[in-house]
Amino acid sequence: MNRLKGDIxxxxxxxxxxAGACYVLFPGYLGLMTTICIVAMFALSYDLLQGYAGxxxxxxxxxxxxxxxxxxxxxxxxxxxxLLTLAxxxxxxxxxxxxxxxxxxxxxxxxxxxxxxxxxxxFYEAANKAGSWTGGADGLSSFTxxxxxxxxxxxxxxxxxxxxxxxxxxxxxxxxxxxxxxxxGSALRGLRENTLRMYAIGAPVTRHRAVAYVMxxxxxxxxxxxxxxxxxxxxxxxxxxxxxxxxxxxxxxxxTGSIPGVVFGAAAFxxxxxxxxxxxxxxxxxxxxxxxxxxxxxxxxxxxGLAKTMRRWRAGRCPSTRSKPTN
Amino acid sequence: MNLxxxxxxxxxxxxxxxxxxxxxxxxSITLGLMRFINLAHGAFAMCGGYLMVVLMNDAHLSFFSSxxxxxxxxxxxxxxxxxxxxxxxxxxxxxxxVLFSIGLAFVASAIATILFGPQQQAIGLPGxxxxxxxxxxxxxxxxxxxxxxxxxxxxxxxxxxxxxTLFGARVRAAVDSQDTxxxxxxxxxxxxALTFGLGAAxxxxxxxxxxxxxxxxxxxxxKYLVIMLMVVxxxxxxxxxxxxxAALFLGTADALFKYYIPExxxxxxxxxxxxTLIFLPKGLAGRRS
Numbered sequence: 226m227n228r229l230k231g232d233i234x235x236x237x238x239x240x241x242x243x244a245g246a247c248y249v250l251f252p253g254y255l256g257l258m259t260t261i262c263i264v265a266m267f268a269l270s271y272d273l274l275q276g277y278a279g280x281x282x283x284x285x286x287x288x289x290x291x292x293x294x295x296x297x298x299x300x301x302x303x304x305x306x307x308l309l310t311l312a313x314x315x316x317x318x319x320x321x322x323x324x325x326x327x328x329x330x331x332x333x334x335x336x337x338x339x340x341x342x343x344x345x346x347x348f349y350e351a352a353n354k355a356g357s358w359t360g361g362a363d364g365l366s367s368f369t370x371x372x373x374x375x376x377x378x379x380x381x382x383x384x385x386x387x388x389x390x391x392x393x394x395x396x397x398x399x400x401x402x403x404x405x406x407x408x409x410g411s412a413l414r415g416l417r418e419n420t421l422r423m424y425a426i427g428a429p430v431t432r433h434r435a436v437a438y439v440m441x442x443x444x445x446x447x448x449x450x451x452x453x454x455x456x457x458x459x460x461x462x463x464x465x466x467x468x469x470x471x472x473x474x475x476x477x478x479x480x481t482g483s484i485p486g487v488v489f490g491a492a493a494f495x496x497x498x499x500x501x502x503x504x505x506x507x508x509x510x511x512x513x514x515x516x517x518x519x520x521x522x523x524x525x526x527x528x529x530g531l532a533k534t535m536r537r538w539r540a541g542r543c544p545s546t547r548s549k550p551t552n
Numbered sequence: 553m554n555l556x557x558x559x560x561x562x563x564x565x566x567x568x569x570x571x572x573x574x575x576x577x578x579x580s581i582t583l584g585l586m587r588f589i590n591l592a593h594g595a596f597a598m599c600g601g602y603l604m605v606v607l608m609n610d611a612h613l614s615f616f617s618s619x620x621x622x623x624x625x626x627x628x629x630x631x632x633x634x635x636x637x638x639x640x641x642x643x644x645x646x647x648x649x650v651l652f653s654i655g656l657a658f659v660a661s662a663i664a665t666i667l668f669g670p671q672q673q674a675i676g677l678p679g680x681x682x683x684x685x686x687x688x689x690x691x692x693x694x695x696x697x698x699x700x701x702x703x704x705x706x707x708x709x710x711x712x713x714x715x716x717t718l719f720g721a722r723v724r725a726a727v728d729s730q731d732t733x734x735x736x737x738x739x740x741x742x743x744x745a746l747t748f749g750l751g752a753a754x755x756x757x758x759x760x761x762x763x764x765x766x767x768x769x770x771x772x773x774x775k776y777l778v779i780m781l782m783v784v785x786x787x788x789x790x791x792x793x794x795x796x797x798a799a800l801f802l803g804t805a806d807a808l809f810k811y812y813i814p815e816x817x818x819x820x821x822x823x824x825x826x827x828t829l830i831f832l833p834k835g836l837a838g839r840r841s
Contacts, residue, residue: 281646328830334646335589336829339785342778343825350819466774470654477651511662517655521641521648 236485237398244391255383261495262390263452264475266397268491269484270444271472273401276481277410278437279417281334283469284345287325288318288442290464292449294352294359297459300368307373307389311450318446319439326435342466349465364460379455386455393451394488397444402484404440413437417482471498474513478520479527486529493528559690561811562804567696567765569803570703573796574758575776576783577710578630578751584727584790586642586744591653593755594773594780595660600626600756601768602664605673615678622760623753630752634745642744657773664770673768699761706754710792723747727790779806782825786832 247258267289274280292314299310329340352359359365372378377385404410412433415423423430453459462468471494479490501509526533579593600622607618641652681695714720726733726740734740762768766776782802787794802821809820 275647281650283650328826332829335583336785338589338646338650339781340826340829342781343822343829346778347819347822347826350822354815354819474651474654477647481647507662507665510658511666514655514658514660514662517651518637518659521644521652521655525644525648 236488237395239485240394240398240488241391244394248387252382255387257496257499259383259386259390259455260452260499261492262387262394263448263455264472264495265488265491266390266394266448266451267445267472268476268479268487269397269401270441270448271476272481272484272487273404273444274437274441275473275476276483276487277405277413277417278434278441279413279420280330280434280438281337282329282341283338283466283473284341284343284348285441285445285472286464286466286468287345287348288322288445289449289452289468289472290348290352290459290461291318291321292446292451293453293459293463294365294449295446296370296450296453297365297368298358300370300453301365305369305371306375307370307454310370310454311447314446314450315443318449319443322439322442323435325442326438329438330431330434341469345464345466345469349461352461352464359461360459362461364458366458368457370454370457379457383455390451390455393447397447398484398488400444405484409433409436414482474517477527478516478524480529481527483527483529486527489528556690560692561807563690563692563696563700564811565804565807566800567699567803568807569800570699571758571762571765572776572779572783572803573703573799574706574761575755576780576787576799577706577792577795578748578753578755579780580784580787580792580795581723581747581751581790583784585723585747588638588642589646589649589653590638591650591777592656592660592773593653593751594776595657596626596630596752596755597759597762597776598660598664598768598770598772599629600759601673601763601772602668603756604760604763605668605675605768608675615681619757619760623757626756626759627749627753629756631745631749633752634748638748639741639744657777660773661770668770670770673763675763677764695764699765702757702761706757707792707796710754714792719743719746724790778825779821782821782828785825786828 244258244262247254251258267285270288271282271285274282274285295314295317296310299305299313304310304313325344329337329344332340353361355361370379373385373389377389379385379389405413412423412428415428416430416433420430449463452463475490475494476487477490478494479488480486498509498513501512520527524531524534575594575597578596579590582588582590582593603622603625604618607613607621608615613621637652641649677695681693681698683694684691685694685697714723722733722738723743725738726743730740759768759772766772779802783795783799786798786802787796802824805824806818806821809816810818813820
């Protein structure tokens with residue numbers, strides 16, 4: 226517990242220091258850094274679900290997109306206060322997660338993958354068909370976002386957006402850290418490590434998973450809402466399969482179950498994607514595909530597990546022979 | 553809605569279902585046998601499609617010899633991939649399976665884009681395939697009839713292979729209990745490689761046949777991923793008849809809804825998936841995985 230507390234103090238200071246340094250050193254890249262902070266929030270929400278509760282999902286962008294569309298739709302109907310719409314987005318995403326949770330938490334990993342994929346495409350199609358609400362394939366861009374708390378207006382240089390998203394990331398970091406270090410977090414880790422034993426000690430397995438799903442959904446909704454507010458645009462790709470796959474990939478590469486690892490993974494992924502996609506999207510696909518295939522063999526615990534993997538290499542045990550924990 | 557239209561759409565849907573069966577059967581077997589979640593299985597179908605295009609358009613082989621070559625080539629690719637990379641993944645967690653296979657699917661799409669470009673590909677069908685065939689009350693093409701026949705032949709061959717031969721008995725034994733199967737001397741590892749290759753070969757065949765019906769472009773593996781997984785989920789793992797009935801059902805349902813109620817079109821398929829998993833988590837065949 227003390228080690229974890231030290232961990233977060235150090236990591237939070239590091240995040241703030243890096244954000245501050247970036248602000249001073251690369252003022253031309255505030256937009257990209259805003260995106261990185263928001264994507265990192267989304268990745269943290271996914272890490273809570275997959276890294277801690279052990280629930281694989283390929284449809285987590287549902288909640289991100291729901292958050293974004295909540296802001297946009299409220300914005301077109303006159304509710305423009307960012308903090309209010311942020312809260313509304315969290316509620317909407319959380320409630321939808323609560324409705325989906327009973328279906329998602331039953332069954333095994335394969336069923337969960339399928340159900341989340343199915344829900345993901347279902348929501349995508351729904352948003353696509355409900356064009357009068359969501360703008361369909363064109364997206365929504367004509368909604369207004371008022372100044373935050375009536376004080377800080379979103380400017381063209383993106384300074385307000387940048388500080389807003391850094392604040393969001395710090396808040397998310399703290400929330401996820403708080404959840405994962407609580408007794409509930411220990412229960413989630415127990416579920417991930419050995420579900421049968423958790424049943425045996427009488428833990429309410431299904432309820433724990435459902436609660437984790439709702440929390441994770443609400444945080445993802447918050448991240449989506451912030452993206453809509455800072456970019457003043459929502460589109461179908463905010464809830465498509467691509468975004469679900471991205472968050473799955475960056476969390477795994479960063480190191481599931483490690484908060485700083487996931488933030489690093491999200492930042493590196495978003496930055497490299499931005500850089501490579503501007504050269505050519507096909508080389509981005511090729512590059513990320515090769516990295517993914519290699520990572521399974523050389524980085525089984527992600528970047529955050531690098532030290533552990535190195536130790537295993539030095540001990541003469543190839544990481545690829547690691548067997549999976551028995552359930 | 554008139555009867556002729558209904559019959560036409562029905563045949564269209566059945567042909568689609570047969571293709572789905574050919575493409576997904578390998579996934580169903582590998583998932584049941586090796587517990588390997590292969591999200592890149594559609595890449596074998598795409599690979600078969602592009603091979604078909606190259607063989608017919610550039611090497612000027614005939615339709616049938618190309619099909620045979622595609623079947624053998626994708627099977628060999630699957631076999632090599634299993635022996636070099638995929639066999640190292642069996643002991644790992646589902647998370648690692650998904651990561652690896654998504655990576656493989658990305659790489660396959662990117663290579664296809666680099667080699668062939670993002671556009672749709674086409675092949676010239678033999679004359680008798682593209683000409684219409686008339687039945688009392690409906691009209692279809694030789695191509696669709698050929699797909700139907702190919703699907704039925706593949707079903708009977710696979711069924712015979714899995715239920716009438718020693719090889720099939722061994723595979724079924726390994727599906728039920730891998731440990732027991734290997735303890736009585738069944739070479740499980742070799743079975744894995746052979747069935748993986750066989751699955752890839754059928755997927756390649758399906759992909760090659762699908763060019764003129766479903767199209768072929770680099771997004772193929774992801775575009776048909778969900779419906780392939782649905783075939784597996786509804787069919788139950790490693791069940792040939794289950795996968796066949798699920799594929800035909802999904803193909804026909806998809807075609808009927810897209811044709812008659814286009815507003816809800818693709819909605820229905822995803823809703824069906826979710827409903828199946830809620831009410832029949834073990835698939836239509838009800839076989840334990």
